[in-house]
Amino acid sequence: MDQPFAIETRGLSKHFGDVRANDELSLIIPKGTVHGIVGENGAGKSTLLKMLFGFYRPDGGDILVRGEVVRFQNPMEAMGKGIGMVHQHFMLVEPFTILENIILGSEGGADLNAAKAKAREDLKELEEKFGFDLPFDEPVERLSVGVRQRAEILKALYRGAETLILDEPTAVLTPQETEQLFGLVRQLKAQGKTVLFVTHKLNEIMAVTDDVTVMRAGKVVAVRKTNETSAAELAELMVGAKVAREAARAETGEHKVRLSLNGVYASGDRGHTALTDISLEVHDGEVLGVAGVAGNGQTELLEVITGLRRLARGRIWYDGAVIADEKTTTDPITLRRMGVAHVAEDRLKTGVVESMSARENAILGYQREADFSRRGLLKLKEIAKRAAGYFESQDVRPRNPNLPISSFSGGNQQKLVIAREISRAPQLMIIGQPTRGVDIGAVTKIHDQITELRNAGKAILVVSADLDELLAISDRIAVMCEGEIVGTLKVEDSDEQTLGLMMAGEKRNAG
Amino acid sequence: MAGANKKLPLWAEAGLLPTLNLLAAFLVSGLVIWGLGEDPFLALSLLVDGAFGFQEAIGYTFYYATNFVFTGLAVSVAYHAGLFNIGGEGQAMLGGLGLTLAVFLVGDTSPFLAIGLAILGAAVFGAAWAFIPAWLQAKRGSHIVITTIMFNFIASALLAYLLVGPLQRPGGQMPESADFPAGVGLVHAHDLLAMMGMEFEQSPLNVSALIALACTFAVWFMLTRTRFGYELRVVGKNHSAARFAGIPVARMTIVAMMLSGALAGMMGLNEILGEQLRLIGNFTLGYGFVGIAVAFMGRNHPVGIVLAAILFGALYQGGAELAFEMPNITRDLIVMIQGLVILFAGAMEHLFRDPIERLFMRFRAREAA
Numbered sequence: 001m002d003q004p005f006a007i008e009t010r011g012l013s014k015h016f017g018d019v020r021a022n023d024e025l026s027l028i029i030p031k032g033t034v035h036g037i038v039g040e041n042g043a044g045k046s047t048l049l050k051m052l053f054g055f056y057r058p059d060g061g062d063i064l065v066r067g068e069v070v071r072f073q074n075p076m077e078a079m080g081k082g083i084g085m086v087h088q089h090f091m092l093v094e095p096f097t098i099l100e101n102i103i104l105g106s107e108g109g110a111d112l113n114a115a116k117a118k119a120r121e122d123l124k125e126l127e128e129k130f131g132f133d134l135p136f137d138e139p140v141e142r143l144s145v146g147v148r149q150r151a152e153i154l155k156a157l158y159r160g161a162e163t164l165i166l167d168e169p170t171a172v173l174t175p176q177e178t179e180q181l182f183g184l185v186r187q188l189k190a191q192g193k194t195v196l197f198v199t200h201k202l203n204e205i206m207a208v209t210d211d212v213t214v215m216r217a218g219k220v221v222a223v224r225k226t227n228e229t230s231a232a233e234l235a236e237l238m239v240g241a242k243v244a245r246e247a248a249r250a251e252t253g254e255h256k257v258r259l260s261l262n263g264v265y266a267s268g269d270r271g272h273t274a275l276t277d278i279s280l281e282v283h284d285g286e287v288l289g290v291a292g293v294a295g296n297g298q299t300e301l302l303e304v305i306t307g308l309r310r311l312a313r314g315r316i317w318y319d320g321a322v323i324a325d326e327k328t329t330t331d332p333i334t335l336r337r338m339g340v341a342h343v344a345e346d347r348l349k350t351g352v353v354e355s356m357s358a359r360e361n362a363i364l365g366y367q368r369e370a371d372f373s374r375r376g377l378l379k380l381k382e383i384a385k386r387a388a389g390y391f392e393s394q395d396v397r398p399r400n401p402n403l404p405i406s407s408f409s410g411g412n413q414q415k416l417v418i419a420r421e422i423s424r425a426p427q428l429m430i431i432g433q434p435t436r437g438v439d440i441g442a443v444t445k446i447h448d449q450i451t452e453l454r455n456a457g458k459a460i461l462v463v464s465a466d467l468d469e470l471l472a473i474s475d476r477i478a479v480m481c482e483g484e485i486v487g488t489l490k491v492e493d494s495d496e497q498t499l500g501l502m503m504a505g506e507k508r509n510a511g
Numbered sequence: 512m513a514g515a516n517k518k519l520p521l522w523a524e525a526g527l528l529p530t531l532n533l534l535a536a537f538l539v540s541g542l543v544i545w546g547l548g549e550d551p552f553l554a555l556s557l558l559v560d561g562a563f564g565f566q567e568a569i570g571y572t573f574y575y576a577t578n579f580v581f582t583g584l585a586v587s588v589a590y591h592a593g594l595f596n597i598g599g600e601g602q603a604m605l606g607g608l609g610l611t612l613a614v615f616l617v618g619d620t621s622p623f624l625a626i627g628l629a630i631l632g633a634a635v636f637g638a639a640w641a642f643i644p645a646w647l648q649a650k651r652g653s654h655i656v657i658t659t660i661m662f663n664f665i666a667s668a669l670l671a672y673l674l675v676g677p678l679q680r681p682g683g684q685m686p687e688s689a690d691f692p693a694g695v696g697l698v699h700a701h702d703l704l705a706m707m708g709m710e711f712e713q714s715p716l717n718v719s720a721l722i723a724l725a726c727t728f729a730v731w732f733m734l735t736r737t738r739f740g741y742e743l744r745v746v747g748k749n750h751s752a753a754r755f756a757g758i759p760v761a762r763m764t765i766v767a768m769m770l771s772g773a774l775a776g777m778m779g780l781n782e783i784l785g786e787q788l789r790l791i792g793n794f795t796l797g798y799g800f801v802g803i804a805v806a807f808m809g810r811n812h813p814v815g816i817v818l819a820a821i822l823f824g825a826l827y828q829g830g831a832e833l834a835f836e837m838p839n840i841t842r843d844l845i846v847m848i849q850g851l852v853i854l855f856a857g858a859m860e861h862l863f864r865d866p867i868e869r870l871f872m873r874f875r876a877r878e879a880a
Contacts, residue, residue: 336757346751351755373738376738376739377736378737378738
């Protein structure tokens with residue numbers, strides 16, 4: 001019992017195919033502390049949690065709970081060892097009352113009323129200890145998100161949780177509810193519980209944790225005492241240094257404006273304001289990088305430019321002509337014909353059709369061009385020839401365009417996508433996350449290609465979560481935070497520190 | 512290599528799996544028949560003989576199969592667009608109505624014109640009946656599974672109303688229309704073969720079987736060779752990628768459903784214009800629903816659908832013969848056998864698929880090593 005570590009992992013690894021979702025993770029979470037885990041989407045946080053809670057079995061390494069090596073086969077065993085988890089999406093039965101939800105799965109017999117009476121007694125004690133005040137007999141569906149979350153936490157405690165994992169707990173909360181949650185977390189700590197607080201919001205880490213582990217690309221990149229670090233440092237660590245490499249950038253001089261946005265507003269999928277008063281320009285022969293922590297409007301920015309999302313206000317010009325305002329949008333096919341190519345940010349969701357062959361994916365978006373179809377008929381030979389050409393020019397492996405695109409690695413998929421998008425010599429390239437999920441070898445090649453296009457006088461806008469990537473390939477970097485552009489810097493004047501601060505919301509303007 | 516190459520080779524996907532599913536269905540059916548005190552092997556041979564043993568049987572088998580080709584293709588076109596059309600039944604009824612109206616519109620002035628218009632009428636009415644749920648899905652988000660199934664009831668009620676009302680045979684008591692004018696109907700296979708100097712026993716098999724084959728080819732061509740088919744499949748697989756590629760998802764949803772409805776509607780050609788030569792209430796007899804099983808058993812591939820349709824045609828025809836020959840085996844038991852085939856081919860597909868996929872993965876891993 002005097003083991004000081006609530007949870008420890010040693011060289012914990014989990015692979016999915018070739019992807020190392022978790023690569024030799026070693027962390028130590030002392031008992032009675034609030035431990036933060038931060039990282040971008042895809043950094044491997046969820047995989048780690050799923051192993052800790054028994055959803056996944058590790059491929060290598062150990063998990064230790066209070067000094068004892070455990071091999072969870074399922075979440076029940078994890079709960080048995082005192083680990084409780086509050087999922088991002090609550091696991092509550094909505095028409096049931098809080099009390100019914102809490103005893104669900106641990107009723108202990110056929111007599112539900114007896115179980116409820118007993119639970120009510122037991123819960124009273126927990127309530128007093130941690131300062132809950134929950135309406136036990138209300139159906140969950142009538143309660144606010146904040147109350148539901150507290151019910152989830154109480155449920156975990158009722159099952160004897162000593163360590164609580166909170167997965168993105170504030171994603172759905174209002175600021176007031178978030179404050180309440182923080183209060184509860186502090187209370188839990190005061191009572192000797194351990195809390196694992198997983199988020200990508202840095203201010204929350206700063207507000208509530210004792211220690212913080214930063215993850216990137218499946219690895220632990222840093223462990224800090226919260227009071228010895230800063231949001232800016234964490235931001236920098238999160239996006240981190242992948243390949244520090246200076247691309248050979250030629251002087252292209254001042255060129256005409258290819259794309260310009262003026263006072264653009266747009267709503268996101270949930271109806272919130274995703275873009276606020278965005279104005280920017282991209283010139284020929286220039287790479288404009290857009291930086292920011294994920295979910296700050298970058299996705300919507302890509303979508304408004306590429307004709308996939310309506311503007312609420314403002315205007316977008318391409319080559320001197322309006323392509324979008326609050327009344328009109330130009331459809332993606334017309335935009336492609338005008339010379340706007342789009343490398344979609346979420347490759348598997350948008351950029352390719354997973355179950356189709358690489359050959360069929362090679363014409364996605366260009367299927368109506370005369371090269372690929374005539375009078376409604378596909379030119380199969382032409383398509384096959386073109387796909388084979390892409391495979392050759394980009395060195396895509398394995399060299400078989402008939403395989404489904406999903407059987408290629410991320411890097412090879414992306415090479416194919418880029419080949420497709422540059423095939424029609426676009427004037428403007430809109431690129432989202434050029435190297436997400438791409439192996440290091442392909443990263444270099446893709447960066448070189450972007451630089452070549454720039455040197456050839458094309459205008460390029462790149463959104464990336466990877467600061468080093470942006471520093472390596474951009475001429476200027478615009479930083480987004482909460483749907484606004486907080487500032488635009490020339491790459492000569494940017495460094496990770498400054499950009500990190502701006503990503504956390506600090507306004508800057510120069511360049 | 513989890514998930515990377517999970518696909519089975521074509522022969523296993525299209526041959527081995529359906530065969531195993533079918534064998535399992537026959538095994539369970541055989542046990543039931545054995546339990547009833549009959550000889551399962553004798554039953555099987557009666558069934559096969561009843562379906563393929565003599566010319567008339569073959570004619571009936573292919574006659575039923577024609578219905579299933581139409582409804583199976585209908586389900587699969589919608590399925591390729593990511594839509595589950597279970598309204599084939601209602602769309603077929605409307606198809607029958609459309610062709611009947613066309614026939615009566617032209618009357619006996621020109622049988623040729625009447626038949627031509629009737630084919631068009633069947634397709635157009637089927638398509639129109641599918642349009643409404645499709646539009647509601649595309650523009651209002653009403654789920655197509657719910658709306659198409661409701662439209663089956665509406666179609667049935669509409670037909671019932673018309674056949675005891677405006678369209679009822681003058682002076683008649685049955686829910687059916689007047690007979691079509693003489694000469695308005697599709698040529699029977701035995702007549703066609705007789706014209707070519709070949710003798711074939713009489714059966715309801717008619718020219719719509721050829722129309723069904725033409726539709727099969729057209730659907731295959733559309734899906735694999737045309738830009739429209741490509742765009743339809745993209746929409747079916749991934750809406751987000753479809754929008755990225757500039758494909759209007761809502762419009763594609765509507766068009767795909769209308770094509771599906773047209774194919775289902777053309778089932779009326781076989782039943783009404785090929786055999787009954789008058790519109791009768793509920794002539795669809797569940798063929799629209801069986802089309803779902805046919806499409807799934809045929810892996811939504813046009814050739815597979817034709818094979819699955821023949822299988823179901825054989826079950827219908829051979830089953831009827833079997834029920835006739837064996838006193839203990841009733842019509843209901845035949846329905847149960849069909850149900851088992853649907854169960855094993857559709858709902859319990861993973862029973863065999865998963866182990867076989869695992870087996871193949873192990874083989875492949877060994878080869879790779």
